[in-house]
Amino acid sequence: MAGTDRHDGPVELDGSEGEGGGQILRSALSLSLITGRPFHMKNVRANRQPPGLRPQHLACVRGAEAISGGQSEGAAVGASELRFEPAPVRPGDYVLEVGTAGSTPLLFQCLFYPLALAGGGSLTLRGGTHLPHSPSYHYVVGVWLPVAKAYGLNASLRLVHAGFYPQGAGEFIAEVEPVRDPPSRVELPARGTLRDIAVGSFVGGLPFGIAERQSKEAVAALRERGIYSHAENRPLPVTHSVGTVTFILAQFEHTIAGFTALGKRGRPAEDVGREAAEEVARFMESGGALDEHLADQILLPAALLAAGRLGPSSPGTTRYTTARVTDHLTTHAWLIERFLPVRVTVEPGGAVEVAPA
DSSP states (O other): OOOSSSHHHEEEEETTTTSSSSSHHHHHHHHHOOOOOOOOETTTTTTTTSSSSOOHHHHHHHHHHHHHHOEESSTTTTTTTTEEEOOOOOOOEEEEEEETOHHHHHHHHHHHHHHHHHHEEEEEEEESSBTTTOOOHHHIIIIIHHHHHHHTTOOEEEEEEOTTTTBEEEEEEEEOOOOOOSEEEEEESOOEEEEEEEEEEEEEOOOOHHHHHHHHHHEEEEHTTTTTOOEEEEEOOOOOEEEEEEEEEEESOOOOEEEEEETTTTHHHHHHHHHHHHHHHHHSSSSSSOOOHHHHTHHHHHHHHHHHTTTSSSSSSEEEEBBBOHHHHHHHHHHHHHSSSEEEEOOSSSEEEEEEO
């Protein structure tokens, strides 16, 4: 082991900690590439059914190997234990397959930070783009990317083909830029006044009328709650994948939030639009500045800022509030503190602070 400090040397991880899902592995891979610290994980995805590595998680391991020349031990479908030895990330252009219904947005978020810190490059990712239990492509572009930019991290994304569950077969290309000057601090204690609600209704490989029905219902459901919005209906390019999605982007004075609902065979289009609208309504009733998904996803760039990995920045502190404290959030905080000299404080009421340790 090189050194004796807590944040120097290999990291031992228990994949059953907290929510015990795939996020622990994805963030561990990202942080390992960034810090150069190898890790050993036991009980991979112990709290999921089935447990162990699934093909989409294996794709993240292979992606981390591809951009760095790093090596893994135990990387096989169903495996409950994994060792990963990173190597320096190489800027360049990469084409990666996630698999039929694997999440390209999750793979992108795993590899984005190490590649940006290494000087940038391009990622062509093939698999699912709009899937359950994953940020949608539209969420990444509309919500996650603007927040990343606030930390001096940027990319331009282009959707080639949408990939819906279960066929997948989507593709998007990300041009990742080198890190720019980071902020000295990020403060998001309140969302402020609502400025705009945009309903996006999309169909791929299905009649366009479905998109119109989705957006009409979403707009009506929001209006019932005194929330006025405007809608845009669009077809998405697909190969053999078919599906629908409603994505609602809420822009506030200080923050943004996004809400996704996916269609599926036999589900009325109206139900899809109403589901997305009801997610907006629940968020509006809460006091948090960030939606629960962004509150989790902002932790990693916030920790990189606090640890000085994005460049000199003082005090390098991020503070925000979230609509709901989730197991994803608290587990992510635990993992980040294992790799970086930062302190993540999560209050039961939803106040979060990420600061140098």
